[in-house]
Amino acid sequence: MRFRHRSPAPAPIQPAAAPVSVDVGRIGIPVDRLPDETLLAGLGTGDAEIAVAFVRRFQRKVFGVAVAVLGDPSLAEDVAQQTFERAWRHAQVFDSRRGSVQAWLTTIAHNLAIDVVRSRRPTPVDPGELGTLIRELADTPERQAIARESSAELRSAIAELPPEQARVIVMAGIYGMTGREIAEFENIPLGTAKTRIRSAMEKLRVRMAGRRADHD
Amino acid sequence: MTDQDCARLHELGPELALGVLPGDQRALALAHVNRCPSCRDYLRELTAVEDGLLALVPAAEPPVGFEDRVLAGLGITDRPAPRVRRVRSGRRAPRRWLPLAVAAAVVALVCGTLGWMIGDSAEHGTAQAIPAPAVESDLVRADLMTADHHKIGQVFAYLDKDSWMYVSVQAGRYTGSVSCEMTRSGGGPVSAGWFDLTDGRGYWGTPVRVPPDQLTGISLKTAGGTVLAAATFPR
Numbered sequence: 234m235r236f237r238h239r240s241p242a243p244a245p246i247q248p249a250a251a252p253v254s255v256d257v258g259r260i261g262i263p264v265d266r267l268p269d270e271t272l273l274a275g276l277g278t279g280d281a282e283i284a285v286a287f288v289r290r291f292q293r294k295v296f297g298v299a300v301a302v303l304g305d306p307s308l309a310e311d312v313a314q315q316t317f318e319r320a321w322r323h324a325q326v327f328d329s330r331r332g333s334v335q336a337w338l339t340t341i342a343h344n345l346a347i348d349v350v351r352s353r354r355p356t357p358v359d360p361g362e363l364g365t366l367i368r369e370l371a372d373t374p375e376r377q378a379i380a381r382e383s384s385a386e387l388r389s390a391i392a393e394l395p396p397e398q399a400r401v402i403v404m405a406g407i408y409g410m411t412g413r414e415i416a417e418f419e420n421i422p423l424g425t426a427k428t429r430i431r432s433a434m435e436k437l438r439v440r441m442a443g444r445r446a447d448h449d
Numbered sequence: 450m451t452d453q454d455c456a457r458l459h460e461l462g463p464e465l466a467l468g469v470l471p472g473d474q475r476a477l478a479l480a481h482v483n484r485c486p487s488c489r490d491y492l493r494e495l496t497a498v499e500d501g502l503l504a505l506v507p508a509a510e511p512p513v514g515f516e517d518r519v520l521a522g523l524g525i526t527d528r529p530a531p532r533v534r535r536v537r538s539g540r541r542a543p544r545r546w547l548p549l550a551v552a553a554a555v556v557a558l559v560c561g562t563l564g565w566m567i568g569d570s571a572e573h574g575t576a577q578a579i580p581a582p583a584v585e586s587d588l589v590r591a592d593l594m595t596a597d598h599h600k601i602g603q604v605f606a607y608l609d610k611d612s613w614m615y616v617s618v619q620a621g622r623y624t625g626s627v628s629c630e631m632t633r634s635g636g637g638p639v640s641a642g643w644f645d646l647t648d649g650r651g652y653w654g655t656p657v658r659v660p661p662d663q664l665t666g667i668s669l670k671t672a673g674g675t676v677l678a679a680a681t682f683p684r
Binding site: 268270279285289294297300301306310313314317330332336339344347366387388391402403406407410411412427430431433438441 | 460462463464466467468469470471494495497498499500501502503504505506507508509510511512515516518519520522523524525603605617619647648650
């Protein structure tokens with residue numbers, strides 16, 4: 234099981250003696266406009282409309298992670314399907330304090346895909362695929378018309394990494410390669426591989442932590 | 450806890466956050482993190498990087514028929530017919546309009562999310578078997594607002610002969626029990642029960658204990674009696 238910590242909760246809301254509520258109008262709520270957490274909670278009911286809305290909302294992201302790791306659309310589809318099945322089975326244990334529904338799903342998909350890779354993989358990753366994925370992760374904000382600020386910051390940070398550090402970040406973070414596997418693939422000492430991972434992650438951590446501090 | 454332990458965690462933290470640390474080292478690192486708040490914060494920041502990396506992975510269109518295969522895998526074979534939806538205002542909408550699935554979501558949020566429900570007790574809401582709605586009925590929503598106009602959650606109320614209400618709180622840092630009172634027209638508030646918030650977050654469902662046409666809203670109070678937030682349903 235992957236270890237996860239999440240960002241702290243936002244600033245406290247101060248209770249007061251005389252709260253004011255706001256009428257929002259007696260409206261019906263289309264299923265496809267329900268919040269992610271509500272849709273997830275309704276997934277386990279067996280209701281087709283909720284299930285369809287849930288799958289449609291997240292299928293591209295889930296399949297995208299699976300196919301990025303596996304490189305095989307057929308295997309990726311199996312992993313993506315298993316991801317939704319796990320979400321359906323474990324919807325009630327989702328804790329929104331630990332992150333978004335999308336982050337939860339992509340983590341499940343990533344873990345399942347890594348398990349498949351580790352059970353099959355004689356060759357960790359195609360160098361061509363590695364280069365392509367690095368370029369996609371580091372794609373500039375100018376080409377991401379509606380890129381979120383946090384994503385743009387991380388993309389920029391990845392683009393600024395030395396190439397060897399960007400490679401190890403993708404190999405470890407996306408393809409799930411251990412330090413030893415990276416060392417063998419890159420033909421470098423294990424210590425060098427670990428140092429590159431540490432250096433790259435520290436740079437990315439500082440950039441993201443700095444952006445959060447700016448917004449606090 | 451020693452400085453050496455923290456230094457070791459700083460060495461192992463990146464691989465731990467990326468999920469590629471060997472098992473024995475992972476166990477030692479996690480054991481230290483459980484004891485060290487500073488290293489826990491550090492690891493939280495590293496994990497945010499990993500989450501950010503996954504979020505950057507491009508989305509991809511799955512093969513044709515993927516949706517159907519997933520639904521079949523979930524045991525769902527009857528696809529819903531397309532519905533025409535419209536926004537109502539003012540009068541209570543005709544029953545034929547309201548999406549049954551949304552009402553079912555409210556039911557599911559109470560029935561299915563047992564991990565979020567408070568256990569049986571005299572002071573807390575109890576998990577009860579909830580009948581599936583026999584006919585489409587109104588699902589209404591209102592924002593939970595504090596006195597200084599901060600939205601901290603939502604209330605969904607499914608109003609029918611078996612009415613239920615679902616409260617979702619997702620803001621602030623309050624930790625503790627909160628009581629929920631249903632406010633009604635022509636009478637005093639009715640206690641609906643208690644549920645817990647942790648770091649400002651919590652979810653809870655309960656039967657509506659007043660006639661649906663009298664329900665005007667809810668208020669949430671802390672254990673000390675301070676009103677945390679309130680919501681008013683439209684008339």
